[in-house]
Amino acid sequence: MPNRCVDLRSDTVTQPTLKMREAMMYAEVGDDCAGEDPTVNRLQSLAAKKLGKQAALFVPTGTMGNNVAVLTHTNTGDTVILDSEAHIYYYECGAISALGGVMPITIDSEDGCPDPDQTEFYLQRDPIRFPKISLICLENTHNRRGGRAISLEQMRIMQSIAERYNVPVHLDGARIFNAAHALGVQAKDIADCVDSVSFCLSKGLSAPVGSLLVGSGDFIAKAVQVRRRLGGGMRQSGIIAAAGIVALTEMVDRLVDDHENAQYLAKELAEIDKLELNLTDFHTNMVVINVQNIGITAPEFVKIASKHDIRTSYFDQDRIRLVTNHDVSREDVEYAADVLVKLIRSIMN
Numbered sequence: 001m002p003n004r005c006v007d008l009r010s011d012t013v014t015q016p017t018l019k020m021r022e023a024m025m026y027a028e029v030g031d032d033c034a035g036e037d038p039t040v041n042r043l044q045s046l047a048a049k050k051l052g053k054q055a056a057l058f059v060p061t062g063t064m065g066n067n068v069a070v071l072t073h074t075n076t077g078d079t080v081i082l083d084s085e086a087h088i089y090y091y092e093c094g095a096i097s098a099l100g101g102v103m104p105i106t107i108d109s110e111d112g113c114p115d116p117d118q119t120e121f122y123l124q125r126d127p128i129r130f131p132k133i134s135l136i137c138l139e140n141t142h143n144r145r146g147g148r149a150i151s152l153e154q155m156r157i158m159q160s161i162a163e164r165y166n167v168p169v170h171l172d173g174a175r176i177f178n179a180a181h182a183l184g185v186q187a188k189d190i191a192d193c194v195d196s197v198s199f200c201l202s203k204g205l206s207a208p209v210g211s212l213l214v215g216s217g218d219f220i221a222k223a224v225q226v227r228r229r230l231g232g233g234m235r236q237s238g239i240i241a242a243a244g245i246v247a248l249t250e251m252v253d254r255l256v257d258d259h260e261n262a263q264y265l266a267k268e269l270a271e272i273d274k275l276e277l278n279l280t281d282f283h284t285n286m287v288v289i290n291v292q293n294i295g296i297t298a299p300e301f302v303k304i305a306s307k308h309d310i311r312t313s314y315f316d317q318d319r320i321r322l323v324t325n326h327d328v329s330r331e332d333v334e335y336a337a338d339v340l341v342k343l344i345r346s347i348m349n
């Protein structure tokens, strides 16, 4: 088999498709800050409809989508409940605190959904002495929990607690369509459990840039101002929204291929007993392996694998993340699995 480079670092590395590039070329555009970009307006309507919400707002990144949501739902000095490994907490450079004066309360979990009892414990505290909790943030699929899909049942439990305490719920649904495939439901069924959702076009759906924030009409009307404050008011952004429309209409159904490829990869790696992989832990397009038992650190492993042209990333000292995506074919995955299994066996010997 000829040598090939297989990039499993993330689904963010995907290239836009030819159709996306053509759509960008011919996109009809206008000044979106004046609400005059017909392509952005079309994408926003499509997104709102697909997620069953009243309105949507196009933002440049998933990070901005989350931050616009948090800042719209909260006020300075408020707190937000999050899973301790949530992207908003872990990877967004402290934005909710730096930009919104909002403090996180993190709750540990096995699967990415904050424990309901613990959540309720915080919500029922005396608001005179303790900070006001204005928002619960969920993440589905959950990145640092291995692309795990959180069940509708768990989400509804969180929704009913939130309703009881009159606190809204925001979902970081960067990969909501992966979650929908894994759970065998529509994305709007997941969105129905929360007040707002941000989701990305630029991950498994392969668009070059762009995310959407969806919610009620009133919420999005406020969010427009927050987006502007964060510098996310764009002009002829229909150029990029055009690729997003292709992403949303043509790239959702094929995510199932990425899930099957991840399962294949996990199954091959599970042959190595020391990795102690449990295939049921991997629901979507990510496989996480813990290399602690094979006598190497995760950063070292990433370096060695890349010398063999298999690009991976790591979460911490022990855990490697492998992400299947549109630009990685079944043949690429078979090749990568073969190289990685041989590499791990050679490290163990």
Ligand code: TLP
Residues within 6 Å of the ligand: 009, 010, 011, 012, 060, 061, 062, 063, 064, 087, 088, 091, 139, 141, 142, 143, 172, 174, 175, 200, 202, 211
């Ligand atoms: N995730 C990236 C990195 O930031 C870790 C990746 O490679 O997976 N929410 C979730 C759940 C995400 O995984 C990401 C990106 C974001 C939000 C942020 O999206 P962008 O990168 O568009 O700001």
